[in-house]
Amino acid sequence: MMQINERVRLLNRASENTKGRYVLYWMQIFKRAEFNHALNFAIQEANRRRLPLVVYEGLKYYYPWASDRIHAFILEGVEEKRRAFSDRGIKYIFYLQKDENSPKQIVKKLAENAVILVTDDYPCFIIPEHNQSISKKLNLPVYAVDSNGIIPMSLFDKEEYAAYTIRPKIKKLLPYYLKPFREEEVLVAADNLQLDCPDTEVNSGNIAELVSECAIDHSVKPSRFYHGGTNNARKRLKKFLKEILPNYAETRNKPEIDGSSRLSAYLHFGFISSLEVALAVLDTEAPKESKEAFLEELIVRRELSFNFTRHNPKYSSIEALPDWALKTMQKHASDRRDFIYSLKELENAQTHDELWNAAQREMLVTGEMHNYIRMLWGKSVIAWTSSYNEAFEILVHLNNKYCLDGRDPNSYAGILWCFGKHDRPWMERPVFGKIRYMSSASTGKKFNADKYIEWTKRLAKETDDL
Ligand SMILES: Cc1cc2nc3c(=O)[nH]c(=O)nc-3n(C[C@H](O)[C@H](O)[C@H](O)COP(=O)(O)OP(=O)(O)OC[C@H]3O[C@@H](n4cnc5c(N)ncnc54)[C@H](O)[C@@H]3O)c2cc1C
CATH class of the missing domain: 3.40.50.620 (HUPs)
Structure with a gap:
């Protein structure tokens, strides 16, 4: 190579x-x-x-x-x-x-x-x-x-430890890369090129039929909330810039309202590039703190995930965790768990925790889960399974099966973050050891949890999914 x-x-x-x-x-x-x-x-x-x-x-x-x-x-x-x-x-x-x-x-x-x-x-x-x-x-x-991102991945020649190690490097390089994109145009048109190759006609009228003819999992229904393509990505970006970005610094952690970009599925499939999004954000009059908070996620956090999966061949296992996290898990592996749920119970949102069930429902029905609640969602499964490995496998499976933005560097980095990746040791406690802990009781106080729970119940009822 x-x-x-x-x-x-x-x-x-x-x-x-x-x-x-x-x-x-x-x-x-x-x-x-x-x-x-x-x-x-x-x-x-x-x-x-x-x-x-x-x-x-x-x-x-x-x-x-x-x-x-x-x-x-x-x-x-x-x-x-x-x-x-x-x-x-x-x-x-x-x-x-x-x-x-x-x-x-x-x-x-x-x-x-x-x-x-x-x-x-x-x-x-x-x-x-x-x-x-x-x-x-x-x-x-x-x-x-x-x-993939704004800064070429090759400019970071090793795995970065955390956001604080990659952030200053990104900041130094950004002036050279956060620039308008120059589109190339072809000199020789392919108009008369004849190719012997199957080509599938796809239009908005035949997508449902095409999908039904494929040997794939028909139990995970198309999203009514997110539709693919660059035009839809740009439509959402426009709405985000006008109505959401100005208050993003406050609303991004409120799962009960439409307070973040919801662009991750479009970014995942490359329907829109992070450069286009970042340039559009910079071009608005939104308050500086909202722009900075958003670009931190879009550039620093996202490109940290790409750096991680590029350099760590074990990105899809808990072996990719830092030493302190592996050690603390070893120490607490046999701690008693208060609840143990099977994959099926978790998948069907059938736990004792109404907030967690709501998060799972959001994912089942819409094809996405809000960032703030996603952290709690991941942490809770660590507490409710008999091994860290099982928790990791279940989280990857559910995230990648139901989320349109799944199967992405952010999926693996996000799930492993729940186990301590790109984070630091915290106060020791049962099961989690030194891994940062989050509970529904305290997380649910930081936003209107009842409203979020009701919203997901309504969605599930409307779509008849649960
Ligand atoms: C358990 C868990 C699983 C996750 N799985 C995924 C996943 O499958 N796919 C995915 O794209 N993200 C994942 N994330 C990261 C984050 O939750 C999503 O990127 C975010 O919810 C997307 O919503 P948004 O587009 O409204 O984000 P915004 O807040 O509007 O942010 C804009 C963009 O920045 C990037 N971004 C935002 N937060 C993060 C983050 N914490 N880390 C890295 N990049 C970020 C995303 O590309 C996002 O679209 C996961 C996080 C956790 C804790």
């Missing part, structure tokens, strides 16, 4: 396919036609060779936690991309692989006529494996491009 520049890595040593007719960009997670460094790099490479660009995006049926909810959200972003790419002279192919009888290995097939392959560099879930495997399989250069 060779770092070509701050954002680009060459994953293999194969020679260019000189007979290739186009540059191929395999879009995996930066599902957008603008503010996309991978797309820009692919356009530059196509222009250098006076060739057209083909963008391929596939959706398979067998990724972990594949469900109607996740599939629908992704499909909602397809039609607008087809339009955007067509307007820019770029060939866009979207292929929905419905089940085991559907054609396979489409990237490999398209790569036969490509000079090089460009793809997304994303530090967790299935993408690192995809990239490793495709770079071995193909007999042409494979480039992975980082369009």
Whole structure:
């Protein structure tokens, strides 16, 4: 693997396919036609060779936690991309692989006529494996491009300990990276390019039918609250900037009101880039403290998570915790737990704790869980399972199964934060040891918990989910 520049890595040593007719960009997670460094790099490479660009995006049926909810959200972003790419002279192919009888290995097939392959560099879930495997399989250069955050991940060459270690580094670099994005344009339009490859027509009228035909988990229904795509992300961003950001510093910790951006699912699927969001925030008249509080989350916290999953191969296990947390867990492993719940009881929001049940309901019904309550949600499962490992596995499963923003660096960093990652030791107590403790009784006093509980009950009733 060779770092070509701050954002680009060459994953293999194969020679260019000189007979290739186009540059191929395999879009995996930066599902957008603008503010996309991978797309820009692919356009530059196509222009250098006076060739057209083909963008391929596939959706398979067998990724972990594949469900109607996740599939629908992704499909909602397809039609607008087809339009955007067509307007820019770029060939866009979207292929929905419905089940085991559907054609396979489409990237490999398209790569036969490509000079090089460009793809997304994303530090967790299935993408690192995809990239490793495709770079071995193909007999042409494979480039992975980082369009995850504002600062390129390569500028941090080791795992950072916590927000306080990465923050000053980010602050120093920001003036160089928090700048308007320059979109590249293709020199050779792909209008007449004929490709022998399956292409799925997706429009707002056929998404439900397409989803129903896939061999995926149909029990997790599409969200009525969040709809995918860049247009929807920008619509939400506009509302956030106008109505929510001015008071974000106070409202962000109030789960009973619409007080935060709720952009995480859009950021996760790359429908919108954090650079676009940050620039738009800076361009408002909102109070400085609200802007700063928001950019701390969007840049410092988010990029800390990306740094963590990029450098720590154990990001999906409690082994990724700092020594003090592992030691304290060892000491308290056999402490008595007052309540033990099974995965099913937790999944169905059937605990003694009404606030926790409300959080779980929010996630089941909407496909998201508010940041403040999410911390309590995670901490409580540590107290209610017989081992830390079991708690971690349950949290990852529920978060990634139901949340549209799941399967993200923030998912793993957020869940591990509940066990002490990126945090410090606190006062010792049973089960948690020195890990920071949160209880429903004290957390629920900091906002209108009754209103939040009632809201989630109403939602569940309306959608008939529980
Ligand atoms: C147990 C647990 C699980 C979590 N799982 C996820 C997850 O699956 N996906 C996910 O994106 N976030 C996760 N988080 C972090 C955080 O809860 C969400 O990012 C936040 O709730 C998203 O809501 P928002 O977009 O309204 O955030 P805002 O407050 O509007 O913040 C803007 C953006 O900043 C980023 N951000 C906000 N808070 C954090 C944070 N604590 N750490 C890192 N980045 C942050 C997100 O990208 C977010 O969209 C988790 C946190 C915990 C404690």
